Amino acid sequence: MKKFAILLALTLPLAAQTQVSRSFVGTVTGFRPESAEVEIRPDTGDTVAARLTADTLAQKIAPGEKDLKKAEAIQVTDLARGDRVLVTLEPDSVRIRRIVVMTATDIAQRNEADRIDWQKRGVSGIVAAKSADQITLKNKTLTGGEVQTVITVSGRTAIKRYAPDSVKFAAATPSKLAEISVGDQVRARGQKSEDGFKIAAEDVVFGTFVLEAGTIGAIDPEAKEFTVKEFGANKVLTVKVTADSQLKQMFSMPAMAGGPGRAGMPAGAPPGGGRAGMPGGGFDINQMLERMPAVKLEDLKPGATVVVTSTKGASKDRLTAILVLSNADMLIQMASMMKGADGGAMGAAGMNGGGMGGMMGGDFSGLMGLGLGGINQ
Secondary structure: OHHHHHHHHHHHHHHHHHOOOOEEEEEEEEEEOOOOEEEEEEOOOOOEEEEOOOOOEEEEOOOOOOOHHHOEEOOHHHOOOOOEEEEEEOOOOOEEEEEEEEOHHHHHHHHHHHHHHHHHHEEEEEEEEEEOOEEEEEEEOOOOOEEEEEEEOOOOOEEEEOOOOOOOOOOOEEOOHHHOOOOOEEEEEEEEOOOOOEEEEEEEEEEOEEEEEEEEEEEEOOOOEEEEEEOOOOOEEEEEOOOOOEEEEOOOHHHHHOOHHHHHOOOOOOHHHOOOEOHHHOEOHHHHHHHOOEOOHHHOOOOOEEEEEEEOOOOOOEEEOOEEEEOOHHHHHHHHHHHHHOOOOOOHHHHOOOOHHHHHOOOOHHHHHOOOOOOOO
16 A cells, blocks of 8 residues: 555656646747648747647737736637747647737737837947946947947846847847947937937847958858958858848949939938938938848849948858848948048058958958947847
């Protein structure tokens, strides 16, 4: 009898474990209403083929909401590809007991509203100084000057840092003020002063970025990669493009100058490529990027000049692109001119038409000074 009691004590916990429902978070990748089958790719692990039943509890919750008590009942037929879901399966089964949905449409609307808010109430730049609860950012102007903005943080400010080799804004990890260093790129959102030179930050995101410029070599659409021969160095880089990478193309010189090519610029673009979005009428490259047309990997051409930004990763020869900016000759010339205005030598090659490599000499600090580091919302 004693042996039976011991055996029962050992097996009961195991039996209880097998009855625990399995829950996970993922994204709907396929849905077949006629068979009530749904394919879900968990955030970690392999795709799960699950089944909805008449007893499945289906609910919807707003993006960002953490209280499941606020979830509303929906029909299981309302599911769509791209929806984010919290799924609870029945024990030892692929039947869904409960599914809580954040719809792809709601997520897209939330992200767009968030992007507009960052653009309206946000500032960005390179960290020039840091003291106590303040961060001083600097941005270059096209005339060689400098605009400074002071960010004040508090205990309520949410501070995040880009993860190495990650291009996802949403994947930025919680951080703190002490981890922000001079030379990092910062973007902050909050209450701006009337003159725009100060901001009480609600959110701060920062990262240590790599910026490379050169000409495109080989393009591999299947691998979603292309190579870049770096200006000013005998080095070839491999650039990986992901679904989160941003590919943009600069306007032509006539469009930037407000000439005949300006017809190709989107509505609302400021004259001459703009001096919009920065206090004191400074030049904000991020505002300019917002207006540039998006392109695809297949639109890139070998031999074209590109600027690529990435977080600092494990390999110096491989980058995961945050931003790929093609047709970038003029931007590189701007940066080179700014570097010369700061006292840096442009070099005889640049003065005599020796090409972009000679002009930049492998030093892209002028581009970084414009605030082109890759933080995009």
